[in-house]
Amino acid sequence: MSIAYTAEQILELAPDSSAGKAGRDLATASKWKNLGCTDQAIWGECQGSGANPYQTRADLSGPAFKCSCPSRKFPCKHSLALALLFSANQALFEAKEAPAWVGDWLSSRGAKKRKEPSEAEKSPEQLEESLLAKDKRKQDRLSRVQAGIEELDLFLSDLMRQGIGTVKKQPFAFWKSRAARLVDAQAPGLARLVSECAEIIARSSEWEDALIDKLATINLICRAFLKLDELSPELKADVLTAIGFNQSQEELLSGAGQCLEDHWLVVGQYSYTQDRLRVQRNWLWGKSSGQSALILGFAHGTAPFDTMLIPGLFYKGELVFYQGSLPQRALIKSKNSEPAIAPYVSGLTSVAAALSSYASDLAKTPWLDTVPFLMQEVIPLRTPEGKWWLVDKEKNGLPLIVKDDTGWQLLSYSGGLALSLFGEWDGTTLKPLAAMKDGNYLRLQTVEV
Numbered sequence: 001m002s003i004a005y006t007a008e009q010i011l012e013l014a015p016d017s018s019a020g021k022a023g024r025d026l027a028t029a030s031k032w033k034n035l036g037c038t039d040q041a042i043w044g045e046c047q048g049s050g051a052n053p054y055q056t057r058a059d060l061s062g063p064a065f066k067c068s069c070p071s072r073k074f075p076c077k078h079s080l081a082l083a084l085l086f087s088a089n090q091a092l093f094e095a096k097e098a099p100a101w102v103g104d105w106l107s108s109r110g111a112k113k114r115k116e117p118s119e120a121e122k123s124p125e126q127l128e129e130s131l132l133a134k135d136k137r138k139q140d141r142l143s144r145v146q147a148g149i150e151e152l153d154l155f156l157s158d159l160m161r162q163g164i165g166t167v168k169k170q171p172f173a174f175w176k177s178r179a180a181r182l183v184d185a186q187a188p189g190l191a192r193l194v195s196e197c198a199e200i201i202a203r204s205s206e207w208e209d210a211l212i213d214k215l216a217t218i219n220l221i222c223r224a225f226l227k228l229d230e231l232s233p234e235l236k237a238d239v240l241t242a243i244g245f246n247q248s249q250e251e252l253l254s255g256a257g258q259c260l261e262d263h264w265l266v267v268g269q270y271s272y273t274q275d276r277l278r279v280q281r282n283w284l285w286g287k288s289s290g291q292s293a294l295i296l297g298f299a300h301g302t303a304p305f306d307t308m309l310i311p312g313l314f315y316k317g318e319l320v321f322y323q324g325s326l327p328q329r330a331l332i333k334s335k336n337s338e339p340a341i342a343p344y345v346s347g348l349t350s351v352a353a354a355l356s357s358y359a360s361d362l363a364k365t366p367w368l369d370t371v372p373f374l375m376q377e378v379i380p381l382r383t384p385e386g387k388w389w390l391v392d393k394e395k396n397g398l399p400l401i402v403k404d405d406t407g408w409q410l411l412s413y414s415g416g417l418a419l420s421l422f423g424e425w426d427g428t429t430l431k432p433l434a435a436m437k438d439g440n441y442l443r444l445q446t447v448e449v
Contacts, residue, residue, distance in 0.1 A: 148185025
């Protein structure tokens with residue numbers, strides 16, 4: 001088996017710290033029996049509290065895991081322990097034919113990857129009817145969105161006439177009810193932006209400028225939608241995406257999206273919860289192309305994300321980018337894992353170049369929330385006032401938004417010397433996600449703002 005994960009990389013997959021600790025405790029040979037491996041998978045049986053041992057298996061090329069234990073966590077402690085044990089001592093795993101409970105699981109995984117296009121079985125008449133129905137649904141939705149935007153425009157005009165100072169006394173329901181009307185109008189993207197207005201007022205002492213910026217962004221998207229037919233295809237796609245229209249993944253993978261093959265470094269990753277849905281943001285960086293890509297994962301409750309990516313690892317594969325003026329969000333079309341290698345990827349070497357790149361991106365998509373920055377030859381610094389900065393060779397800096405302990409960790413990792421740092425820039429602050437130095441990768445804890 002060619003995959004050689006380190007213990008640290010395996011523990012990155014743990015759903016929480018307790019699962020990681022339990023996995024480490026179980027990663028001893030005495031707790032396992034019938035260990036085995038093939039070129040594709042590893043497996044073993046771990047005695048738990050039940051009468052029968054838990055059957056645990058893993059496809060490390062995914063990576064993917066399966067265990068017969070009743071745990072709702074994924075990967076469970078047994079899956080983590082099996083991978084940790086293999087990482088520490090591969091000699092314990094006998095190369096042999098996989099048992100049925102492993103082979104059946106691998107076969108089912110292969111069947112899921114082989115998707116037959118549903119349209120292939122339709123006759124030309126059925127295809128035409130399906131396309132007409134799809135176009136009608138889209139036109140109906142566009143009409144509902146337009147009505148919702150026209151109503152929102154009146155709301156924004158009244159708000160500005162009255163002055164934004166009046167909204168400080170408004171209850172949260174003032175914004176929530178407006179967002180709900182946009183959801184009814186099938187514009188969830190705009191609904192989210194309206195809800196964020198309430199959060200801005202509630203969490204910030206200097207909320208006025210931030211609120212005006214948010215309202216200006218909402219107004220810009222609305223104005224662009226009302227001129228949708230006059231826009232370029234790329235900008236039209238940007239507007240529809242901002243409003244909440246989803247691009248068909250099937251169509252993108254079938255040729256509608258731009259494809260790019262490269263060695264992709266998982267340079268940044270973090271998760272958060274939004275509307276009771278777990279969201280994972282995975283930032284990839286092409287080793288040869290220098291292209292960044294955002295892979296989003298979604299999961300309900302304790303369900304696993306559909307794609308498992310380990311920060312600090314390269315994956316050779318092909319990505320398909322969503323349509324728009326600024327290729328950023330992407331889908332994984334094919335992926336092959338490789339052992340961890342030194343994360344040498346090219347980035348920006350000056351703050352001026354980073355800000356110039358941001359200005360160029362903003363000109364293409366004015367309502368961008370964040371853009372990825374990969375900075376090289378920069379040094380983290382802490383001011384006497386306790387503020388954290390990232391400084392380049394010209395002594396120009398970017399303000400960092402980090403917890404203090406993360407800042408000290410970053411400063412200790414750098415040793416006062418230059419390193420590479422990856423993070424998300426929102427126009428005012430940089431949220432660091434990872435640091436790289438001397439071929440090593442350090443994942444950083446994020447702070448939500």
